[in-house]
Structure formats: structure tokens, C-alpha cells
Amino acid sequence: MAIPKRITKEIGRLVSEPVPGIEAKSHEENIRYFDVTITGPVQSPFEGGAFKLELFLPDEYPMAPPKVRFLTKIYHPNIDKLGRICLDILKDKWSPALQIRTVLLSIQALLSAPNPDDPLANDVAQNWKEDEQGAIAKGTLAPWSASREWTQLYASN
Structure with a gap:
């Protein structure tokens, strides 16, 4: 089966115009499957982490x-223990005008600005909501010590 020109073009753009903090490589044996690494954004509890993701383009x-x-x-x-992501553009707000690049940038932005009001992991969202004032007062997301701890444990190079 031939690969659509659009996918070939998007892969070419990801290679020729890399996004800072994001690396996406398609598999040679299945060009629709990507290994992705997103670096934790600066001044977030995920800073210093390298997060592995998988991305698949359905038919x-x-x-x-x-x-x-x-x-x-x-x-x-907004990310559950199975790695699923609660992000509107991956569900009901998807548009064919969006691209792989847009999706990855949106996920990177979600790491910078978690949304506990639309959670996928309710326990994590509750912890965030209970300590939001502490996060604001310190000017960082330091109260998310569990996030920093998990980043060090699971996402350090």
C-alpha cells in the first residue's frame, strides 16, 4: 500500500525543521509508526526529563x-498510568488541518501547563488542586514533588 504524500511531506518537515525539545522518528518498516522523545519544558516539574512516546497514524x-x-x-x-493523554485535539477537536508537528507541540505545551480541571488521572488532579496556592506562591511548580520525583526516577537520561 502506498504511503500518502501528506505523510511523506510531514515526515520530511519533521526532519528538515526539527522542533526544539521534540524528536520524532518514523520506523523504516512502518512509516506510520513513530518513536518520539519530548524533553521536559524548563520551569516545569518535568524539566530535565526525556519522555518517550509512541505515535501511530491510522489509515x-x-x-x-x-x-x-x-x-x-x-x-x-492529563496523562493516566497507561500513558493515554487527555488532549482535545486527539479527540473531538481534531481537524485534518492539524499535523503531527502540531500534535507534538500541543503535548509539549500540556507538560508546561497541566489542566487539572479536565483530568485523566483524578488522583493527580486532586493533588494539584489542593496545592495550587503553594505552586503560585513559589512561582514554580515545586509543590508537584511527585512529578519531579517521577521525572528523576523514570525520565532521566
Whole structure:
């Protein structure tokens, strides 16, 4: 089966115009499957981590969103213990105008700005909500000590 031009073009752009903090490589044997590494954003509890993800483009892509999940364990309200991600553009807000690059940038942004009001991991979201004032007062996300700890344990190089 031939690979659509769009996928070939998107892969070429990912290689020729890499996104800072994101590395995505397609498999030679299945060009629809990608190994992704996202570096934890600066001034987030994930700073210093290198998070492995897998991304798969279904046959319906770009009419259907890519399937993406974290392989590295992460303590985040919008990512569950199976690595599934609660992100609107991966579900009901998907548009064929979006690209692999856009999806990866959105996931990187989610690491910088977790949304405990739309959680996938309710226990993590509750912990964040209970200590939000401490996070704001310190000017960092330091109260997310579990996130920092998990980043050191599971996402350090």
C-alpha cells in the first residue's frame, strides 16, 4: 500500500525543521509508526526529563487523529498510568488541518501547563488542586514533588 504524500511531506518537515525539545522518528518498516522523545519544558516539574512516546497514524489519517501515548511513566493530571493523554485535539477537536508537528507541540505545551480541571488521572488532579496556592506562591511548580520525583526516577537520561 502506498504511503500518502501528506505523510511523506510531514515526515520530511519533521526532519528538515526539527522542533526544539521534540524528536520524532518514523520506523523504516512502518512509516506510520513513530518513536518520539519530548524533553521536559524548563520551569516545569518535568524539566530535565526525556519522555518517550509512541505515535501511530491510522489509515484514516488525516481525517482521524493520530494515536499517541506516553511510554515513560509520568505524574501528570492529563496523562493516566497507561500513558493515554487527555488532549482535545486527539479527540473531538481534531481537524485534518492539524499535523503531527502540531500534535507534538500541543503535548509539549500540556507538560508546561497541566489542566487539572479536565483530568485523566483524578488522583493527580486532586493533588494539584489542593496545592495550587503553594505552586503560585513559589512561582514554580515545586509543590508537584511527585512529578519531579517521577521525572528523576523514570525520565532521566
